[in-house]
Amino acid sequence: xxxxxxxYPLDDAHLSEDIARVVDVLDDSRLNYCLGPMATxxxxxxxxxxxxxxxxxxAVADAGHARVVTxxxxxxxxxxxxxxxxxxxxxxxxxxxx
Numbered sequence: 001x002x003x004x005x006x007x008y009p010l011d012d013a014h015l016s017e018d019i020a021r022v023v024d025v026l027d028d029s030r031l032n033y034c035l036g037p038m039a040t041x042x043x044x045x046x047x048x049x050x051x052x053x054x055x056x057x058x059a060v061a062d063a064g065h066a067r068v069v070t071x072x073x074x075x076x077x078x079x080x081x082x083x084x085x086x087x088x089x090x091x092x093x094x095x096x097x098x
Contacts, residue, residue, distance in 0.1 A: 001043065001044065001045065001046060001049060001074065001075065001076045001077075001081075002041060002042070002043050002074070002075040002081070002084060002087070003041070003042050003043075003049045003053070003072060003073065003074045003075070004039045004040065004041045004042075004072070004073045004075075005039060005040055005042070005053050005056070005070060005071060005072045005073070006038060006039040006040070006070070006071050007022060007056060007057055007060050007068060007069070007070045008068065008069045008070075008071075009060055009061075009063070009065035009067070009068050010065070010066075010067040010068070010069060011065055011066050011067060012065065017063070018059075018060045018063060018065075019035070021056075021059040021060060021063060022040065022056045022059065022060065023035060024059070025052065025055045025056045025059050026040070026042065026052060026056065029044075029048070029051075029052040029055070031043065031044040031048055031049065031052055032044070032083065032084050032085070033084070034084050034088075039071075041084055042084075043083055043084045049074075053070065053072060056070075057070045
């Protein structure tokens, strides 16, 4: 299963410290993830993914924010699907050299 999530503390315009907290949580989770400029993708099993995202949300909220919003999009393919790295590699295969 793949998931993409983003976490927004609503009382702070600068997110880099909060994103660093998220990355620390994800490193501890041992799940594969890919940090992007506007969201983070993660791969694993339901409970592992949702647990990791919950811990990320809590890490940001516990940093002193009064309100935190987390958006989650889940891609569950029961036919096996692709891993994070395979999905990106597949797109790269179709690109033409510039």
